[in-house]
Amino acid sequence: GKPITALSLVAFPPELGYLVLEEILKGGRDKIEESGAVVVGGHSLEDKEPKFGYAVTGIVHPEKFVTSKGVKIGDKLILTKPIGLGILATALKGGIIAEKEMMDAIDNARTLNKKASEVMMEVGVNGCTDITGFGFLGHLHIMLKASNKSALIYTEKMPIYLKALELAQIGFVPAGTHENKKFVKDYVEGEPTKDAVLMDILLDPQTSGGLLISVPSVKSDLLIQRLDEEGVKTKELVGEIVKGKESHIELM
Structure with missing residues (x-):
């Protein structure tokens, strides 16, 4: 499969300072770009604890992917x-x-x-x-x-x-x-x-x-x-x- 786009999801306490948030977003963006995908936007809200992640959309060939199902004796x-x-x-x-x-x-x-x-x-x-x-x-x-x-x-x-x-x-x-x-x-x-x-x-x-x-x-x-x-x-x-x-x- 291949990741295509990512939408950031952020919950952040303002008292930590927005320079910290900026670094979090930059680090996340760098890794998304390393994966070959692009950050296309995001949602944010204030919260007591910082939370951060992405909703990612990608493509996969219907006959060329691996799941947790299918292991065989002897593997x-x-x-x-x-x-x-x-x-x-x-x-x-x-x-x-x-x-x-x-x-x-x-x-x-x-x-x-x-x-x-x-x-x-x-x-x-x-x-x-x-x-x-x-x-x-x-x-x-x-x-x-x-x-x-x-x-x-x-x-x-x-x-x-x-x-x-x-x-x-x-x-x-x-x-x-x-x-x-x-x-x-x-x-x-x-x-x-x-x-x-x-x-x-x-x-x-x-x-x-x-x-x-x-x-x-x-x-x-x-x-x-x-x-x-x-x-x-x-x-x-x-x-x-x-x-x-x-x-x-x-x-x-």
Whole structure:
């Protein structure tokens, strides 16, 4: 697919100052233009907390798109960004950490999934989802449910922000993590589920998370190679699609 136009949606508290709003709008416009789309206008209103996003219109070929449905047994699962950003963002907002302590995560959040998506389409894959508000396990569960499949996850291979891990170890996690835990509690099993810190990371709500790609096993090395050639920093093989209970996830 290709994004064409974007309409900005802004809620902003005036006391933060309009220079801040100007920077937010500029940053958003820069990323929209990087994606190949154009900002055509927007709507704004005053609110107690800043909120910002876009309504985007694009085009897609009816026979050349990838959804979360269609993963097949034997597929390998490739993740293109580390997880733990929700913990870091909440800590930054609360003054627990400084911006300089999460610059690697900020740089990743600024990075579009455009290159990873283009490589994925070039190589040919069976399914894909982005990792956002439901966390890694939540979005994986949705993908599995859509395809009536099960997955095995190699927890030691998961790319995790180290600072997020430190914060999770002292119990600092966003409220959304607990809601995500309720969402998947009947569908996740395996010895690592006893590790509360790991589970908090795997359920951490993400913003601008990476892609979780389900690729045929015979193409997994090629996908990782092409992602590397295109400068995608994270391309970790984190699991596979297996026979098992429908929409269940086994951690190992």
